[in-house]
Amino acid sequence: SPVFTLVTLLGLATAAQERFSYDGYKVYSVTINSIQEAELLDVFSYDQRFDFWSKHRIVGKPIDVMISPSGQDEFESTLNYHNIKFEVMINNFEEKVQAQYNRLKSRARVDSGDVSFTEYMRHDEINAYLRRLEADYPNVVTTEVIGKSFEGRDRLIIKISSGGSDKPTIFADAGIHAREWIAPSTALYVINQLVEVPENSYLYENVDWVFIPVANPDGYEYTHDVERMWRKTRSTGTICFGADPNRNFGYHWGASGSSTWQCSDIYAGHRAFSEVETQALRDYLSAHSHHISLYVAIHSYGNWVLYPWSYADLLPDNADELQTVGMLYNDAVNEYNGNSYIVGNSAALLGTTAGCSDDYARGGLDIKLSYTLELPGGSTDGFDPPESDILWIVEEAWVGFKAWHGYVESSSANSSK
Ligand SMILES: [Zn+2]
Structure with missing residues (x-):
């Protein structure tokens, strides 16, 4: 029946849901020198392109941010403009994710x-x-x-x-x-x-x-x-x-x-x-x-x-x-x-x-x-x-x-x- 077909198709669509790719996503590690600098970073946190893996107010402790390719220039130029130190901690996050998924796929199920x-x-x-x-x-x-x-x-x-x-x-x-x-x-x-x-x-x-x-x-x-x-x-x-x-x-x-x-x-x-x-x-x-x-x-x-x-x-x-x-x-x-x-x-x-x-x-x-x-x-x-x-x-x-x-x-x- 058509209903059955639709349900089947939906089922297939769910089962085949493709894994999200993080190709080109970089993770930056930012070292702040003041609370003002932390607050400046906060502005980015309301934009989906910037995923704050850590976020805090401690001078000298790194703040890690994963940034999609479209946000990276903006982020780097803003930080450079304000003279805030950063480094790229992970150059292409997809490689890390891929490696982990490969391990997950090949692992045996934990015995019930x-x-x-x-x-x-x-x-x-x-x-x-x-x-x-x-x-x-x-x-x-x-x-x-x-x-x-x-x-x-x-x-x-x-x-x-x-x-x-x-x-x-x-x-x-x-x-x-x-x-x-x-x-x-x-x-x-x-x-x-x-x-x-x-x-x-x-x-x-x-x-x-x-x-x-x-x-x-x-x-x-x-x-x-x-x-x-x-x-x-x-x-x-x-x-x-x-x-x-x-x-x-x-x-x-x-x-x-x-x-x-x-x-x-x-x-x-x-x-x-x-x-x-x-x-x-x-x-x-x-x-x-x-x-x-x-x-x-x-x-x-x-x-x-x-x-x-x-x-x-x-x-x-x-x-x-x-x-x-x-x-x-x-x-x-x-x-x-x-x-x-x-x-x-x-x-x-x-x-x-x-x-x-x-x-x-x-x-x-x-x-x-x-x-x-x-x-x-x-x-x-x-x-x-x-x-x-x-x-x-x-x-x-x-x-x-x-x-x-x-x-x-x-x-x-x-x-x-
Ligand atoms: Zn949490």
Whole structure:
């Protein structure tokens, strides 16, 4: 029938969707000497040709920008005019993407229910792992589908607990930005260490852990199949797809540092919580926020531990505690392998970004400790580190998470005396 034919054709069109080419795209590394120079760069960030892989206000720390061929002359001449130093970090990004896709295509599937820290796992592999943990550790692990993504994928939350109710909880969202592949890997490693290493069971004696390892599965899968640097959800707009889910949360939504332009990478959505992905998180968190002690949004990249507010250059009333606890993460990692993180207020360090989950957790839900963690990036290899670097990064993060656990456990013990 004609209907069948149409459906078949649509199916073929989807299956054959061609991979987006980054041929001629360059990645620039810019070193700023003043906040004014950072603000000058900000102007470019509202133009789609300029994709800021990192963006901040720190003099001497590089800012990385991927630029399509049509924007490169304009960018270089503007920077030269203002005497701002830059270098080309990646000359043709397509070569990096092609190399990674070739590796992805040739890798074996992760055995169903297994986990890998030498590959970036696909969403179905990740869900199979979480469900296998629940089957194998029924007294410790529960999973829950908090809703479907826009394209109908199961969004799984995993809870690790020794039982009892309303224990202090560490909650982490990961992979809300599609292209930040190291974030789901990190959540999976912390889950793996907690559940599958018996010596670590003390870490969930008095504290519960809850993770949504792939908060934006449609985007995550799309970055694997089609467009490596996709960041947003995949909801249908009138002109462009998706909103930036980390500009879509309803606390001072749209105030600044987000865009009203659908095609922007930092499009805030047409209203707060316009995306089913943020709606379901809001509903889950609202129901459980009274016992969440620490919220962390896992992102990449740049080695930052950031705390609210993000929407404006202002500090919450417990900024001292946020700074102290943020430093625990840095200090633990630093002692472990010598790496360091910059800890501080998000708006002051990065510029304002309204509609983030960290602000919603702190302001909308009154979760006292709320962070955005920016993991290490891939440097000259591209946005994410190559698969061979996953393990050291997730091991490093595990050290930081254990430090946070120590604080949550001891502060809740003190407050219940
Ligand atoms: Zn991010």
